[in-house]
Structures are given as C-alpha cells and as structure tokens.
Amino acid sequence: MKRACDTEVTPESRSLAARYSGRTVLAVGAHPDDLEIGLGGTLARLERSGARVVMCVASIPKDYDVRLAEARRGAEILGCELRLLFEDGPRRLEDVKTYELVERLDAAIRELEPAALFTHSASDFHNDHLLLHQACLPTQRLAYFDFFAYHPTNCRPVPVAFHPRAYVDITQTIDAKMHAITAHASQFGGRNLDTEMYREHAHAQGRIIGVPYAEGLDVMRMLLS
Numbered sequence: 001m002k003r004a005c006d007t008e009v010t011p012e013s014r015s016l017a018a019r020y021s022g023r024t025v026l027a028v029g030a031h032p033d034d035l036e037i038g039l040g041g042t043l044a045r046l047e048r049s050g051a052r053v054v055m056c057v058a059s060i061p062k063d064y065d066v067r068l069a070e071a072r073r074g075a076e077i078l079g080c081e082l083r084l085l086f087e088d089g090p091r092r093l094e095d096v097k098t099y100e101l102v103e104r105l106d107a108a109i110r111e112l113e114p115a116a117l118f119t120h121s122a123s124d125f126h127n128d129h130l131l132l133h134q135a136c137l138p139t140q141r142l143a144y145f146d147f148f149a150y151h152p153t154n155c156r157p158v159p160v161a162f163h164p165r166a167y168v169d170i171t172q173t174i175d176a177k178m179h180a181i182t183a184h185a186s187q188f189g190g191r192n193l194d195t196e197m198y199r200e201h202a203h204a205q206g207r208i209i210g211v212p213y214a215e216g217l218d219v220m221r222m223l224l225s
C-alpha cells in the first residue's frame with residue numbers, strides 16, 4: 001500500500017518554474033539598475049519559466065531620458081515588462097509622501113494580482129531603498145502573495161547585514177543578469193566602476209547551495225502548500 005509519505009516530489013514540482021509559471025510576479029526597485037543588480041538572474045529565470053515578470057522602477061532622480069532608456073534596455077535583456085511608478089519625469093523618492101507611495105504600490109498590487117512581490121531589504125543602507133521597503137509592507141494587507149526581499153544593491157561593495165533564507169540557482173541566467181547590469185552604462189562605465197563584483201557575488205552565493213551562480217533572497221512571507 002502506498003502511504004502519503006511515499007508520494008514522489010519531483011524536482012520540477014518544487015521548482016521556481018512550477019510555483020510561478022503562468023502567473024504574474026512583481027519586482028519593485030527604487031531606481032533603474034536596482035532590480036538587475038538585486039535579482040536580475042531570478043527575474044530572467046522566472047520569465048523563461050513562463051511567468052509574467054513586471055519590473056517596476058519607483059523613481060528616476062535625474063538624467064531622466066538616459067536612465068529611462070537604460071532601464072528599458074535592462075528589462076528587455078531580461079525579457080521583462082518595465083513600468084514606472086511615477087511616469088511624469090524626474091523625482092526623488094524622499095519628495096513623495098509615504099501615503100502616495102503606498103497608494104501607487106497598492107494600485108499595482110490590485111491591478112496585477114501578483115503571485116509574488118520582490119522588494120528591497122530592511123538591511124539596505126540607501127534611504128530610498130528603505131523607503132520603498134517600508135511602503136511595500138502594508139501592501140500585504142490587500143491579498144496573499146509570496147513576499148521576498150533581495151540583497152542590498154550598491155555600485156561599490158559595502159558591508160551589510162543581509163542573511164538570505166532562500167536561494168535561486170541563476171547559473172542559466174547569470175550572463176543575462178550581467179548583460180542587463182551593463183545596460184546601465186551611465187552608472188558603471190560612465191563612473192569608472194566595473195560590474196564584475198556582481199558575478200563574483202553570485203558565484204559566492206552559489207557556493208552555499210552547490211551551484212555555479214545563485215541569488216539569495218530573504219523570505220518575508222511564503223505559503224508552503
């Protein structure tokens with residue numbers, strides 16, 4: 001007789017593809033380039049797995065046209081849809097009232113009904129990133145969705161207290177991630193910064209779970225069914 005515990009759990013049924021295939025996931029970042037740096041490999045994997053992936057950029061503080069074009073290119077490389085939380089020109093997140101930020105995020109959640117939301121971590125060090133993290137928290141009241149935070153995003157390495165609880169194997173998409181990051185030329189080549197540290201970081205994350213490249217996520221809320 002077959003017991004319940006004999007039921008086979010295949011790798012596919014536990015995969016990221018099975019969890020979000022055919023569903024929408026929403027990733028929000030404070031600025032162009034944050035999503036590519038924080039979880040570009042994960043977003044590309046989700047898209048290749050059949051999920052609709054919406055990359056939502058909250059603000060473009062300056063150099064609007066250049067950075068918008070770079071954001072479009074980055075999203076295109078990852079195969080994702082790009083949205084702006086505010087489409088009316090340059091602005092700083094600090095100039096936006098918190099309630100207005102929450103209203104915009106609420107509207108995106110209501111419209112897209114995402115199966116998962118990805119945002120900045122509470123361990124981040126950039127105030128705009130922390131503002132967006134805080135504004136995402138109340139959206140959880142609207143509906144159930146898995147909720148993850150990605151590694152603090154930075155152009156130069158700095159110490160952060162981020163402890164991933166989940167890892168995504170991005171071996172198949174590390175090249176897309178690196179390509180998408182370099183699409184933000186004004187932030188890297190334009191400032192004499194190199195992007196290789198992101199590949200090294202993904203390699204170090206991969207070592208933890210025994211794959212060539214990975215991205216770590218903090219699990220804020222997740223349904224185990």
Ligand SMILES: [Zn+2]
Pocket residue numbers: 030031034126128129153
């Ligand atoms: Zn940023």
